[in-house]
Amino acid sequence: MEGIVYLYNEIKRVQNNSFPMKILVCISHVPDTTSKINFTDNNTKFDQNGVQYVINPNDEFGLTRALWFKEQQGASVHVITVGDAQCEPTLRKALAIGADEAIRVAVPATDGLVVAKALAQIVSEDDYDLIIAGRESLDYNGGMVPGMLAQLTGFAFVNTCIKLDIDHGKALAVREIDGGKETIEVALPLVIGGQKGLVEESDLRIPNMRGIMQARSKPLHVKELTPVASTATTLSYEKPAPKEAVTLVSGVDELIDLLHKEAKVL
Amino acid sequence: MSVLVYAESDQGIIKKIAQELISYGRALADQLGTTLYVAVMADVGTQNLAQYGAQQIVHIEHEALQSFSADAFAQAIAQSAKSVEAEVVLVSSSANSRYLAPMLAVGLDAAYVPNCTQLPLSTSPFQVTHSVYTNKAEATTEMTSAVKLIGLAKNAFGVSHFEGTAQTTSLTPDLNPSKCHVSATDRATDKVMIADAEIVVSAGRGLKGPENWHLIEDLAEVLGAATACSKPVSDLGWRPHSEHVGQTGKPVASNLYIAIGISGAIQHLAGINSSKVKVVINTDPEAPFFKAADYGIVGDAFDVVPELIEKLKQFKTLNA
Numbered sequence A: 001m002e003g004i005v006y007l008y009n010e011i012k013r014v015q016n017n018s019f020p021m022k023i024l025v026c027i028s029h030v031p032d033t034t035s036k037i038n039f040t041d042n043n044t045k046f047d048q049n050g051v052q053y054v055i056n057p058n059d060e061f062g063l064t065r066a067l068w069f070k071e072q073q074g075a076s077v078h079v080i081t082v083g084d085a086q087c088e089p090t091l092r093k094a095l096a097i098g099a100d101e102a103i104r105v106a107v108p109a110t111d112g113l114v115v116a117k118a119l120a121q122i123v124s125e126d127d128y129d130l131i132i133a134g135r136e137s138l139d140y141n142g143g144m145v146p147g148m149l150a151q152l153t154g155f156a157f158v159n160t161c162i163k164l165d166i167d168h169g170k171a172l173a174v175r176e177i178d179g180g181k182e183t184i185e186v187a188l189p190l191v192i193g194g195q196k197g198l199v200e201e202s203d204l205r206i207p208n209m210r211g212i213m214q215a216r217s218k219p220l221h222v223k224e225l226t227p228v229a230s231t232a233t234t235l236s237y238e239k240p241a242p243k244e245a246v247t248l249v250s251g252v253d254e255l256i257d258l259l260h261k262e263a264k265v266l
Numbered sequence B: 001m002s003v004l005v006y007a008e009s010d011q012g013i014i015k016k017i018a019q020e021l022i023s024y025g026r027a028l029a030d031q032l033g034t035t036l037y038v039a040v041m042a043d044v045g046t047q048n049l050a051q052y053g054a055q056q057i058v059h060i061e062h063e064a065l066q067s068f069s070a071d072a073f074a075q076a077i078a079q080s081a082k083s084v085e086a087e088v089v090l091v092s093s094s095a096n097s098r099y100l101a102p103m104l105a106v107g108l109d110a111a112y113v114p115n116c117t118q119l120p121l122s123t124s125p126f127q128v129t130h131s132v133y134t135n136k137a138e139a140t141t142e143m144t145s146a147v148k149l150i151g152l153a154k155n156a157f158g159v160s161h162f163e164g165t166a167q168t169t170s171l172t173p174d175l176n177p178s179k180c181h182v183s184a185t186d187r188a189t190d191k192v193m194i195a196d197a198e199i200v201v202s203a204g205r206g207l208k209g210p211e212n213w214h215l216i217e218d219l220a221e222v223l224g225a226a227t228a229c230s231k232p233v234s235d236l237g238w239r240p241h242s243e244h245v246g247q248t249g250k251p252v253a254s255n256l257y258i259a260i261g262i263s264g265a266i267q268h269l270a271g272i273n274s275s276k277v278k279v280v281i282n283t284d285p286e287a288p289f290f291k292a293a294d295y296g297i298v299g300d301a302f303d304v305v306p307e308l309i310e311k312l313k314q315f316k317t318l319n320a
């Protein structure tokens, strides 16, 4: 797939990097953070009963950053998800807050590599400059799709990205590292694993009536693909055993004594 | 066939999570009846990695690997894995390993399962358990790729000690240049990092304002702990985002987590739940954190914390 990047560079050279960016935002459709996590069918399936689905929070920060690129630099913003028709309301929400087009890849999202390969296939059929995904999804916590997608397409990759600016095909990205941050200079095309910091919590958008109405007439393409075989199959789930009751202590001396002698952490 | 661990180092020193990963790798190699190879960057020199369980050491030598670069490191580790015909490759849960692992997985055409919490349930078929839904559940997953990449959850295994020595071989990988150029690094060297900390002292909105955080910093200092905070505290700008822990912030898996003036919302608890011992200090006995904690004090942080700092100083002098 290195050929994609070569072609990309040729096109950009001819166009002198000065035309609006084309951005793809990868969206994961996940249970709301307050959801009770339960399993059915002999603990083999996630119990969807009463569960509300939302745009994965890390992806929502990235989507909002993409919308700023649209408003400030004229970028176009596509959103994409891999999954069944149940994911469509989540894509409609992304359209309602400002994305231009949505794509649903009709492939079961069985594991990270299957999802990344499906996304890479779609990316290879278009000419995206920037792909923004979330650092990890709140359901499987795999944190693997963005990096795999970058490797499969030959795009550069910056993970745990907390700030991103792009000018004339060159990106300046700030990445969170253990104990600090680093600034990275990198040329497009680029994949970002984003999180809070790309925009702040207060910058996130709630769809308004007008946006919701407009979203109904925006394109939502459904792409059928033959998925690659999964090599990581989840067989069952288990919930942790209920916790023992807290030991309430009356004072600081007793606490230190218990942490030292009983818990052995001091 | 073999097992390969990528053991991370920081300025030439093997990290604690890497020691743990080597011990895990050794237990897995023993389970499979094979040899444990440990890949390290050359600046690690001749440290005794056999004491943690290494049997063979692969020194990776290349000038492009002097500082961390995810795509270059992923290529180098993939080549090390191929050179020793590794069937299982192991990485940690540090930010850098989480960054390079997906690229490494594609390079090895391997299935990748992060957040593994124990040794595989079985190696034929190859089944691992790993935490999902931000520690609200565990999954059992069967891996069928020829090469398997496993990420070990933080603080999940512990360091074991071994006698003996390990042989070292060198490998100079053939690298494509990194696409990313790091132009500046800003890292506090005097602070304990949440990722490495054995103890984390965390505070919430109950602390009333940033001007009161000296209490948290003083307590952290006596304990040699990292400081952390709840999400609203970072959203309000009282503390930097890098201290935000929980489901949408950093995960915490320390030995001791002390929560001060934090209510214990489900999103907060999800991210810190894999800490071994949890202590809560809160004025409200109904705060949900009391249901998740091991020890609790119902009390005002402004009274309890200063006393705790003083008493801990005395405790440290007595037990020094």
Ligand SMILES: Cc1cc2nc3c(=O)[nH]c(=O)nc-3n(C[C@H](O)[C@H](O)[C@H](O)COP(=O)(O)OP(=O)(O)OC[C@H]3O[C@@H](n4cnc5c(N)ncnc54)[C@H](O)[C@@H]3O)c2cc1C
Pocket: A033, A057, B203, B204, B205, B206, B207, B229, B230, B231, B232, B233, B244, B245, B246, B247, B248, B249, B260, B261, B262, B263, B264, B265, B266, B267, B268, B271, B281, B282, B283, B284, B287, B299, B300, B301, B302
């Ligand atoms: C999508 C989403 C994701 C989220 N992700 C996270 C996350 O990752 N991490 C996170 O932390 N939150 C997260 N939250 C927010 C979470 O729901 C809570 O709002 C938040 O954790 C509450 O923070 P807090 O405990 O500091 O504040 P509060 O809930 O206001 O609690 C303050 C506590 O301090 C106690 N208190 C008051 N005065 C004192 C005193 N003098 N001494 C002792 N105790 C005192 C009170 O009794 C109270 O229990 C998320 C929310 C959403 C919707």
